[in-house]
Amino acid sequence: MNPEIKAQWIADLRSENFAQGQGLLRTGDQYCCLGVLCELAVEAGVISAQENGDGMFKYGIFSDDFNVSDTSLVSLPDAVCRWAEIYDPDPMVPVEVDGNVRNEYLATLNDSNYSFGEIADLIEENL
Numbered sequence: 001m002n003p004e005i006k007a008q009w010i011a012d013l014r015s016e017n018f019a020q021g022q023g024l025l026r027t028g029d030q031y032c033c034l035g036v037l038c039e040l041a042v043e044a045g046v047i048s049a050q051e052n053g054d055g056m057f058k059y060g061i062f063s064d065d066f067n068v069s070d071t072s073l074v075s076l077p078d079a080v081c082r083w084a085e086i087y088d089p090d091p092m093v094p095v096e097v098d099g100n101v102r103n104e105y106l107a108t109l110n111d112s113n114y115s116f117g118e119i120a121d122l123i124e125e126n127l
Helices: 003-014 033-043 078-084 106-111 116-126
Strands: 048-051 057-062 068-072 092-097 100-105
Touching: 003 033, 003 078, 003 116, 033 048, 033 057, 033 078, 033 106, 033 116, 057 078, 092 106, 092 116, 100 106, 106 116
Parallel strands: none
Antiparallel strands: 048 057, 057 068, 092 100
16 A cells, blocks of 8 residues: 555544444545545545435546446545555455454445444455
8 A cells, every 4th residue: 555645544443533334435524434535535526425415425527428337335435545555445444353363345345334433454464
């Protein structure tokens, strides 16, 4: 992963600037850990965010005629993966569960009540 983007992502996850949500990249003002990375990509001009009228946001590259291209509600769009140098739209990290280590998707951890701080630690150690 790109070290500068990784450092900013970790810092944002550890900050209190983003409320943690579940299920989607962003609903209203709540974010999945992957949605926080998408917000960084929006700030960098890599992608756009588009609210669909019911509080759910899609992230990605949208064409001028509103045909959807490279967008997602639940995982990293391809453009974000390329920009951040991540090669999986939902990266896996090793976690210890009941004394056993297994790989888990970041979105699954986010939706399984791992805090942003805990997820930041896992990203720092493994990506």
